[in-house]
Amino acid sequence: MMNSDAGPAIRADGLTVVRGGRTVLDDLAFEVPRSTVTGLLGPSGCGKSTLMRAIVGTQAKVTGTLDVLGRPAGAAPLRSRVGYVTQSPSVYADLTARQNLDYFASVLGLTGAARREQVEHALADVDLASHADVLAGNLSGGQLSRVSLAVALLGTPELLVLDEPTVGLDPVLRRDLWNLFHRLAAERGTTLLISSHVMDEADRCERLLLMRAGRVLADDTPDALRSRTGTETIEDAFLHLVDTARRKEALR
Numbered sequence: 001m002m003n004s005d006a007g008p009a010i011r012a013d014g015l016t017v018v019r020g021g022r023t024v025l026d027d028l029a030f031e032v033p034r035s036t037v038t039g040l041l042g043p044s045g046c047g048k049s050t051l052m053r054a055i056v057g058t059q060a061k062v063t064g065t066l067d068v069l070g071r072p073a074g075a076a077p078l079r080s081r082v083g084y085v086t087q088s089p090s091v092y093a094d095l096t097a098r099q100n101l102d103y104f105a106s107v108l109g110l111t112g113a114a115r116r117e118q119v120e121h122a123l124a125d126v127d128l129a130s131h132a133d134v135l136a137g138n139l140s141g142g143q144l145s146r147v148s149l150a151v152a153l154l155g156t157p158e159l160l161v162l163d164e165p166t167v168g169l170d171p172v173l174r175r176d177l178w179n180l181f182h183r184l185a186a187e188r189g190t191t192l193l194i195s196s197h198v199m200d201e202a203d204r205c206e207r208l209l210l211m212r213a214g215r216v217l218a219d220d221t222p223d224a225l226r227s228r229t230g231t232e233t234i235e236d237a238f239l240h241l242v243d244t245a246r247r248k249e250a251l252r
């Protein structure tokens, strides 16, 4: 019998998604190893959110292979094992940060002391303990997105899929969040897939998936990408790969 705990956290092969009659993900093949921080980088509109939605099982018209933690993406047993944070924070404005977490912890089936412990832990992880009793509606944008992240941390998911979690945050908070991401991978074995359209976040990742126009341009470590393309920055590596892809398309 196949062991669903072995192998990569995510495996895609021939993955294609059609939205509104357009192919927005085109024949993707890649793997995301377990317990790593992988960056999903590419320009606005290249398909990052669509890929994340496919991985968490909320995207229609997905064809090809897409396995998550050894099971087909979206399979019911994955629900409690995968955490997902969208670009727009999804919390209740009329509840405090702590009440939001308590509510979502109860939805996950957590009770009693274990629930209280998980809630306090998640608040501390995202550095929001001092604002725990403020109504979500009165929190800043960055604080709200950290409440969403804390919700995703409840239940200690094995895979965290985070759509642009550091957008709009100040440099200190951004650094603290990246430190948290690495701690989760190193200490809890969590796999993190984190999207960004800012190339300067690339060096904070152990691995990179570079996307452009619905295709994966590269699936590698930042160092390997730079040395393979003979460039010094990931932005230059990305441009080099785009030019190479364009030349190939022109030859065809």
Ligand SMILES: Nc1ncnc2c1ncn2[C@@H]1O[C@H](COP(=O)(O)OP(=O)(O)OP(=O)(O)O)[C@@H](O)[C@H]1O
Residues within 6 Å of the ligand: 019, 020, 021, 022, 024, 042, 043, 044, 045, 046, 047, 048, 049, 050, 051, 197
């Ligand atoms: N409901 C929809 N119907 C048709 N096309 C869509 C729909 N939603 C998104 N698209 C298209 O799919 C493509 C990929 O969109 P997606 O949101 O996945 O990109 P993205 O890389 O996450 O962009 P951003 O960084 O701006 O969030 C875009 O060209 C977009 O216009």
